[in-house]
Amino acid sequence: MIRHYEKIGLIETAGRTASGYRVYTSNDVHTLQFIRRSRDLGFSVAQIQDLLALWRTRDRSSAEVRAVAVEHIEHLCEKVTQLQEMIATLRDLAERCSDDDRPDCPILQDLAEGRHGECDAPVESRFGVGRVHATPQ
Amino acid sequence: MIRHYEKIGLIETAGRTASGYRVYTSNDVHTLQFIRRSRDLGFSVAQIQDLLALWRTRDRSSAEVRAVAVEHIEHLCEKVTQLQEMIATLRDLAERCSDDDRPDCPILQDLAEGRHGECDAPVESRFGVGRVHATPQ
DNA sequence: CCCAACCATCCAACAATGGGAACGTTCCCA
DNA sequence: TGGGAACGTTCCCATTGTTGGATGGTTGGG
Missing domain, CATH: 1.10.1660.10 (Multidrug-efflux Transporter Regulator; Chain: A; Domain 2)
Incomplete structure (x- = not known):
């Protein structure tokens, strides 16, 4: 290192x-x-x-130092927020999961069907499938 | 991707x-x-x-899926805990920082002197300075 | 039929570390 | 006075997930 x-x-x-x-x-x-x-x-x-x-x-100036620290704090807080959102979603899914031998699992169902919001865009724009932009004019 | x-x-x-x-x-x-x-x-x-x-x-079995999810939840929780510890320390330091033109800054002081615990080991073992292990016997 | 927009491949970089190979140096101890 | 273990050195590759560039081939609308 x-x-x-x-x-x-x-x-x-x-x-x-x-x-x-x-x-x-x-x-x-x-x-x-x-x-x-x-x-x-x-x-x-x-x-x-x-x-x-x-x-x-x-x-x-201590203000300069503080600025670096504060910016970093905000960055860390963002990460925590993101992680807590993930945890909340996963906890919810895990709770609704029967935890036994049955094959029907809300976790996989959610991953496959995606009802938690971020995936409303059409497939084309999310994965670049097909010709997105035509030649202009 | x-x-x-x-x-x-x-x-x-x-x-x-x-x-x-x-x-x-x-x-x-x-x-x-x-x-x-x-x-x-x-x-x-x-x-x-x-x-x-x-x-x-x-x-x-949905239990298998749940196991993957639960393990992941724990991993995420660990990360959150670590981040929150960092945030707490930084918030404390930033609060004690005068945020003006003065050069004396508790943040730098803490970074330089390290009073938050994890650094009690002597320099030698933390950075490999000096010969740590003599030839045995 | 031209040309922009798209694909392909390969390669490099990011951030921070971990690890190994191959080889030179130091120094205690027998 | 060695021997050999515990160091040190350099160089390189792997990780993790993603992004970007360079270079060149393909498609298709105007």
Whole structure:
């Protein structure tokens, strides 16, 4: 991972011993810990790049940092919402499923027939079947 | 995507016209819709493979289908839990952030110093700095 | 019959990591 | 003074699901 971070430019090129081994200063280690904690909080590499830049800037504004964090929070919330919608649908289906040897299953039925909304568009536009756009004029 | 699904064996090889164009039967389209709805619910390709197999099996048991769904629900719940933990931490940090021009920012401070628990292990074992295991005996 | 819109294939990239092969280095311990 | 295990290095491939480009063949309406 660290070598990867070095390659993509997230951290600066580490020093080397005479034999080619990488040498990390305590500063490097500190930066890596910063990165790890950022990743633990779900920040993307791009965002970490921003955060690191701000971290290294003496006269940064905390508002800038907060903006990155707030944007990330919103992104995470969106993901949670999506996941909870999936969970709700699946819970509903699983609850209506007899959970025995019978072959009729509301879960498969739903997947096959799709009554949960997102699939109202005609097949043609959803899968590009057939010639969609005629030559104009 | 569809060509990709064909390549990885999620769907069977589509028929071809004389000139090599793929031809999809309404059955194929139905299967693809099944797949899309499964993906909308967050199922992985591997799980969809299972679901498709069950779908095509006449004397399947709905318990089998339910098992796939329930396992998936648990997986989704885990993800939600993780995301919510991140959100809680970030919300707390953002709240304590002054959101102005001052350079002292609790968010960066936390990322740099890490007081939220997961980082108690010494640097050596977390990043492989130094020789961890001596030759035994 | 031309040309835009469509198909085909192959290849590369994304984000972040994991893993292995093949090979050089360090250093404890016998 | 070795031997050998535990390191390190580089390069490459796999993952997961999707998107995109490049290049070239096919279709079909105007």
